[in-house]
Amino acid sequence: MEELSRRYGPVVALNELTLTMAPGELVALLGPSGCGKTTALRLVAGLEEANGGRVVFGGKDVTGLPASKRDVGMVFQAYSLFPHMTAMQNVAFGLTLRHKTADERKKRAGEMLELVGLSGFADRYASQLSGGQQQRVALARALAIEPTVLLLDEPLSALDAKVRSRLRDEIRRVQLEIGITTLFVTHDQEEALAIADRVGVMQSGHLEQLGPPTEIYSRPATPFVAEFVGLTNRLAGEVKFGMVEVRGTQLPLVQPNAPTGPAIALVRPEAVSLAAEAAMGNGPLVGTVIAVAFLGATSRITVDLGDGVTVLAQMPTSAAAATPAGTRVRLALRDDPVLIAREEKASGDA
């Protein structure tokens, strides 16, 4: 995508988006509703016309081509199997349009259904398949035509959590097995971070940050990325001498040249550690545990600092057991570089 733009009247849905994908790479576009991620995907698919910019596949400019001539495979958010066709006929549909012989169609469609683990469901209609199975058939159908690019438009959002997680892994397995270049659009950060080679976080029609999932999570480029990807404590502080002081703790800054003055430090819950008040020296941050949320291997603890400010800490469940609700605790902030935000009044709320 080169400086791709799309406007709806006065609303700019996509603002000169540029994104280059390596062959075989899976890039996830992540962002809140209305950030332009689906618009970007539809422009690549040819389902919408761009107001400016280009879409190039392997050096070939396809911007002017209709969707039917772009050679993309697409899986939609809504169930999109053709209801009057069986799973096998659905997968073979694109091959029929490419004038493949009946034998070729049957062989290829069979292979694709096997790839997604549904070879035993070839004769079923969409109404006889579960939501997850329908999306797997849709994936097989998109891959059967051997497209240049695979486009996934929130294909998991209509599924329940368990199926969603299983199918997410399956999509990644199939994508790696075939080695197809894939653009995946989602608003679910966990999904994007788990599946993608690179994640592009979008806001208001442009890319805020593009990078590997670990970088996006641990070194967010902007306050928006920090807050959108993962939970973040917003703690009031003061920037001076290239550090930010938060309630008596000096933390290094991601942006060391930030101007002096009040700011909000964005601190990840896993950078906050806590222990019973007496067991942790004389740190200045003291509070009371008001809630412990069990998340499996880890637990999320909410601590009230006593002046209306709450802080989230995430730690191993075994350690969290020592600080049940009501316990007085002392907190420590790990000295990872933090981002600061200045747009709003520094409230110190988590």
Add this chain to the structure above:
Amino acid sequence: MSKSRRLKLRIFRVVVLLLMGAFFLLPIGAMLEFSTRGNDVTSPRTLDAWVRIAQTPGLVKGIVVSLQLAVITSLGMLALLLPTMVWVRLRLPRISRIVEFICLLPLTVPAIALVVGLKPLYVWVNINVTPSVLALAFAYLVLVLPYSYRALDAGLAAIDLKTLSEAAQSLGAGWGTVMLRIIIPNMPSAILNASLLSVALVLGEYTVANLLNFQNLQVEVAYVGLTDANTSTAVAVGALLLAFVLLMVLTLVGGRLQQQHYIPGQRA
């Protein structure tokens, strides 16, 4: 629901069914009785009037013409309306209300007023294009619009038109393929209903044909009725029965097509 309430509801349904049945069947029964009467009240029942249908050239011609008009109108309506409605839903949803208004407009225009407007047009068509009675199909296309629109609209609302058409396009289908292989097969009932309504309207149409001086089935029935009321009534009963049989066949076919693909309660 209690047992007595269920019983009451059942009785109510049977009563309504009987009343409605009587409302529709009594006139048809009376027409059938009249068409099989002999020359006087003491004469035995006879099918002479029914036999005379085939022996009355005007009537046979009228039947053939009306059937041709029904087919042309139905096909024309589908060819004109279905792609338009699909296009409007997908690309121009903001004008859907205008299209709906235009399609429903013929309901509010009396046939006689419509003829006044159409007359000069048909004079021109008669001279410059064709004098054939089949030209009536243009007027009938307008008349069937409201009924067909409603039927097709219900069918289009029942499918995820946008997703299905975009899925087909992403697989390489052009608009023709999308229409013929994806949209039409997914709304068989709506298309059959729209066609049936068109056929029924065309088979029963009299005013426009008569005022434009064309001889279709109903005009011929009226002519024959002036000299042979029994035969005229027999044809009218026959046309009603034909429409009834068509309705039954289309309902059964539509139901079967629907059942093939949407089997409730069989999710894996």
